[in-house]
Amino acid sequence: MYNPAPMTSHFAFELQASDGRARAGRFHTPHGVIETPVFAPVGTQAAVKALTPAQLEELGVSLVLANTYHLYLRPGPDIVAGAGGLHEFMGWPGPILTDSGGFQVFSLADRRRIDDDGVTFRSHLDGSEHRFTPERAIAVQQQLGADIIMAFDECPAPDDRAYNEQAMARTHAWAERCLAAKTNDQQALFGIVQGGIFPDLRQQSADFISTLGTPGVAIGGLSVGESKPEMYTMLDVLSPRLPADRPRYLMGVGAVDDLVEAVWRGVDIFDCVLPTRLARNDAAMTRLGRLNLRNATFASDRKPIDPACDCYTCRHFSRSYVRHLIVAGEILAATLLSIHNLTTLVTLAADLRQAILEGRLETMVAEFRRNYAKHRPVEV
């Protein structure tokens, strides 16, 4: 087993307060402090779709995610490294997190072959053949230069017991190889817990990954097709077994209710394409539910998207105008809805953090559950 190095001061995690299982903390990185709980928007191709870094900063984003698989294929890690790394390349001065490429590669289905050493796959862009191993995934992430990088893991369908046992074993072996391969102490490598929807596998995986001593632990293999109760049950299982002194990152989760339920169960970091993807599909996220702004009922509605929201979009534009932009096919619709949706998640995480610091999370969560269920205005 890999002998964990002492956590460098670059990546100290201060646990500021706990409230039940929920936590408020500060995670230090070379590009700034991340106050947790935190939601990170996804810049798949080194750009959060339809938004400038200035807009992200203005709406309160502190951490941005980028996808190693996509950047490896285009523009290629040499170009990003030549620019001085992702921060310089994409003009984002704050903390950045990259995934390992594993999730995307395994999503390629019939375009990839897995063995114990790694994965051979064909590019979705041009069919060219490539190979990722744990070592290669780390090397590419070192070239990209994010603050937080991920171990190369295998993410199976959540309900296939046999496959989850096998994938978990591989994920553990690969995590050790990733740690051994990593050479840059300006990057924090997080191990990833797998195990599908099987409590005993999740426990085993949490125990194993915890022993690696990584400066944070990611929870993979959720929000990939299982039900919400199944996901929440897995978080209930994991919460007491993950190291209390490291941030916990729930990968790919970004629905409003899931954010609340996962913070309630001790998660600190989130990312998801959902807010920006919904924005490009005309949907607004609020704490009361979702609105489909293409709906004709909004044609003359002069209210802001969310009267409770203080984002740039809600301060300046009506539902009527946003609907017009959608119907007219204007790019600005995606921009304004992305600003609003990201603001919803970023401020929700910040408000949950404040409630934890003030010991009133239970009240906030109870109120949220009541309103989110009751007032859901229009489902999309």
Added chain:
Amino acid sequence: MYNPAPMTSHFAFELQASDGRARAGRFHTPHGVIETPVFAPVGTQAAVKALTPAQLEELGVSLVLANTYHLYLRPGPDIVAGAGGLHEFMGWPGPILTDSGGFQVFSLADRRRIDDDGVTFRSHLDGSEHRFTPERAIAVQQQLGADIIMAFDECPAPDDRAYNEQAMARTHAWAERCLAAKTNDQQALFGIVQGGIFPDLRQQSADFISTLGTPGVAIGGLSVGESKPEMYTMLDVLSPRLPADRPRYLMGVGAVDDLVEAVWRGVDIFDCVLPTRLARNDAAMTRLGRLNLRNATFASDRKPIDPACDCYTCRHFSRSYVRHLIVAGEILAATLLSIHNLTTLVTLAADLRQAILEGRLETMVAEFRRNYAKHRPVEV
């Protein structure tokens, strides 16, 4: 003939300085002062494509144009009026100009029938039949509520003498009807000079429109297929015949060299879709010429798009990154290039203004002509 009303103080034009035929001025509107020469971006559907009003304001835009034809069809003038007018609807607090809808309607070719009273046309959206007359064009523009509105004119092909004679006569008759129909003194109605590429027609039209006493005069029917020398010759013809104490608006012009040549010939206001359309087609405008950022030569180019430019895009991003966004199909490419291209025109107009105020326009124009011709890097 219509008896011109005295110009209201809402729309005073201060001529601050002249340098040769070029002029520097300040045009007062109910939503703020426009310093001229000025370039106005086009928000065809009440949105400048891919940009927020905040981004427009940050890059120095003072005047925005919107298209009556498009807004009449969608969302419809009732919705805009119900929102309190275009300023409220689109979240742009500064001056707004609307065209009359004429240019777009006449561009519909086989979808429209012209008579001396007006134009019947079919919507490009759903084929529904509509009719614009001078009175209707003014009524719709009054509902939209822009600061500067345009007379309903007929814009023929520039080189058809017979048609230009006929269209000019109609344009003049319609201008009088527009003035008679206008009731809102919070809006300035500009008459439009037509006459194709025929100096005598242009002179006749300038003389006629000048007698109407409108608070500004627009030059229509240029930048519609004629050559650049033909356009410049028409401006040479018009310059001495237009009222010196009113702003002159050259409709639909926005190429970098045309802006310089037209300011040199006494034009004060410009609008064009070119900078934002080029941006969505991967092209950057500079004072040295255009760059096609999709070009592979920029793949690892860490320089800004224009090292002489101080816009948000050039301060934060490399040619390499912008090319990556283009190749990857990211919306952000259009946003960043639109910011840059509009900045190029807005700051060029501001620099020309400063040169006029300081009496050194001839030097600036001579230098521009030398560099724009010589260094044009990549034509697109």
